Amino acid sequence: MIAAKRPWLKKILALAFILVVAGGLAVYYIFTEKFDDTSTQKSLFTVSAIDLINEFKANDSAANTKYAEKILTVKGVVTAAEAADTTVNIKMVDSLTDSYIIFAFQQQHMKEAKQLKEGDVVSIKGSCSGGTYSKILETEFITFKRCAINK
Amino acid sequence: MKKSIILFAMIGLTTFAFAQKKQTTTSATINFDATTSTDALPKAENKTVIASLDAKTGNVAFESVIKSFTFGNPRIQEHFNGEKWMDSDKFPTATFTGKITNLSAVNFKKDGTYSANVTGELTMHGVTKPVTTTANIVVAGKAINTTTDFSVKLADYGVNGSAIAAGKVATESKISVVAEFK
Numbered sequence: 001m002i003a004a005k006r007p008w009l010k011k012i013l014a015l016a017f018i019l020v021v022a023g024g025l026a027v028y029y030i031f032t033e034k035f036d037d038t039s040t041q042k043s044l045f046t047v048s049a050i051d052l053i054n055e056f057k058a059n060d061s062a063a064n065t066k067y068a069e070k071i072l073t074v075k076g077v078v079t080a081a082e083a084a085d086t087t088v089n090i091k092m093v094d095s096l097t098d099s100y101i102i103f104a105f106q107q108q109h110m111k112e113a114k115q116l117k118e119g120d121v122v123s124i125k126g127s128c129s130g131g132t133y134s135k136i137l138e139t140e141f142i143t144f145k146r147c148a149i150n151k
Numbered sequence: 152m153k154k155s156i157i158l159f160a161m162i163g164l165t166t167f168a169f170a171q172k173k174q175t176t177t178s179a180t181i182n183f184d185a186t187t188s189t190d191a192l193p194k195a196e197n198k199t200v201i202a203s204l205d206a207k208t209g210n211v212a213f214e215s216v217i218k219s220f221t222f223g224n225p226r227i228q229e230h231f232n233g234e235k236w237m238d239s240d241k242f243p244t245a246t247f248t249g250k251i252t253n254l255s256a257v258n259f260k261k262d263g264t265y266s267a268n269v270t271g272e273l274t275m276h277g278v279t280k281p282v283t284t285t286a287n288i289v290v291a292g293k294a295i296n297t298t299t300d301f302s303v304k305l306a307d308y309g310v311n312g313s314a315i316a317a318g319k320v321a322t323e324s325k326i327s328v329v330a331e332f333k
Contacts, residue, residue: 033225082176084179084180104199130216130218135214141201143219
């Protein structure tokens, strides 16, 4: 009735309805968004474990700016597979200085990670969380999260 | 004869040195939980925490890289690291150093479950505050498993994001630390 008298009102109501639905979808998207599978993501850098350790040791603030929160591929030799709760972390250690890189895996890649053992040569892709000096271990360490093994 | 005495003495000394050594792990885990009834998203896990335990002195410590905390949701993770929250570019780590105050109640050489009182200082977001908690210690052969839960008031550490005021993020976050020493 009102709409018949004021045809513009119908348009405004329709527009408002569309906006509410779009807003709702946007909020739903933000709240249910998940991290992509790392294996489907592109590496911004590919480095050897020892080069990466040396780069962080030489200047860790520059290396953090360059690598933190970016997807990297790191190639190296597995020094240890450490149990972390019910999961496993893979570690690559520079035997000269005890500085190390440690990789925590994405849930869907845990099975592959659990098969790795000391001495394996491997290429791992993951999100670099940066590096810092450990006061407990008195050495530089670099951490990675959401990792996957490159096949 | 002399040689074997020296050899035994050396083995003895090495064992002694090992026994005295502070034990460390680079794969301790910390779970951070600031969920509320209206928001189940602010929850994260860090599985690459460095922890140490000195059975002789009772000194305990951990170091955790803030950027290593993994959230299920990318946007929450971004907020957590952002300037209004943990500001991880400026304050990259959270650290705890403390001491077991009832060390005589824990026998690291005998299998069993022990309750340890821990007092120390937690530094995060550039602020250091005292923390007192209880840790559950399980000794099984050479392995020592430690678990502790405590809560921190985010405002005490200068974290006052609008999400906390809006009730989406708990004012007191639950922190759970699990470390296994072998």
